[in-house]
Amino acid sequence: MASREYQGQTVEVDAEGFLEDSSQWTRDIARGIAEEVGIGELNEKHWQVIEFCRKDAEAKGDAPGLRRISKLSGVNMKELYKLFPKGPGKLAARVSGLKKPHSCI
């Protein structure tokens, strides 16, 4: 298991950089991961997606897949690809401190 430091806080991550323990997540960690993966500064829309992902994962037990995010978060598919370029499903989960969504496996 690897560990990484974001804004002075050390957390355990898996081989692909997903947080091992989602309860260690903070908004500062989200900012740190966003910078690391090339998203840059997080805006209001990013936070809308992140908050949806965390709430949904808490209710359902798993990180939501991309289709679920685009249907229920209020941010549509096109915007999601702008906010989290390349792989919004994977990236939104990672920035939100969740495991890789099943639909990506």
Add this chain to the structure above:
Amino acid sequence: MKHLVVIGGGTAGTLVANQLIDRLPADWALTVLDPEPTHLYQPGLLFLPFGAQDEARMVRPREKTFKRGILWLREGVEEIDTAGRRIILSHQEPIPYDLLVLATGSRICPEETEGLLGQAWQKSIFDFYTLEGAQKLRAALKDFEGGRLVVNVVEMPIKCPVAPLEFLFLADAYFTRRGIRDRVELVYATPLDGAFTKPVASHLLGSMLEEKGIRVESEFNAGSVDGEAKVLQSWDERKIPFDLLVTVPTHKGAHFIEAAGLGDELAFVATEPATLKAKEHDNVFVLGDATDLPSSKAGSVAHFQGSVVTENLLRAIHGRSLTEGFDGHSNCFIESGFGKAMLIDFNYDVEPLPGKFPWPVVGPMQLLKETRLNHWGKLAFRWVYWNALLPGRSLPISHRMSMAGKYKPEFVLP
């Protein structure tokens, strides 16, 4: 009289009904609901585009697929009232149930992708997951004299995740046979990050695509199609021009699953992975493509799940605790062209590995390796399907996966 109702007379629903009918207590009746008059042998669809004229052997009247004692109602379902334990039908009075089996399958939804169903649909854009689609594609391929053929999986999950790869392997062989392979460019655009969902098989299948000169565009999430300009575009704005597009559209569960709020955003039903009971209802079981499970949507999976669902329905009837019997077992032939095929065998936890099957050392089938015997196995399977699998007879393969005869190759990274 108690009533067991199976919705869906496809592979999953038919084999469970046939396994159950002789084992039900005398005070239970069994009804299967399905509006379609015929049963389609779906594995045959793959071969139609390349010239096979197998339709007569792929379709049977549905009434001939059920054992005596099963009542088949040729009826569509409008709604399921889970609180009142009854099913609202399209034409007749609602019917009550004590136990319900959802074997409602999956369907393709090309309307989910912008531009897919436009002017070019079934002119330069085709599917091969329906009988009509596969037949029209057969005519189009016959007239195809060269250019770029793109196979695109819109999003996961899809029925038979190896079918798009088999299609490409067979297309390579088909154009080679016609002597125009050098004039055809084959491209595979997939949302996955490689050829397949699991690493060892993905590695091997990836090298096979490369050897056959098939280009892979990975992590390609199709957003829209411009049928007139013949361009496929991803959400992140990558463009792939095509002369012929073979699409594997978004898959969803049945309409009434969506309407009843029984499913997830793709209308697949939340199912317990080992017992196959619906997560939210104690008297409902789910199998085949209809589940939200990460096991493959394939006939072999429906077959392995069938043993577990049959056992658990009988346990539920007799008030006993359920068996956690399903391990995600899947077993698929992969047609690789030129009269050869591969075989893969895996479950929730163990990916497809090379080795011998079903018995160690003697085989006779070889896993993850192209052989002629595997190809004959795939062809012979149609007989097995109609005469053993669908009637609910037992086959010499356990519903639980076995590790016997398998090994992990060295090129796999930890």
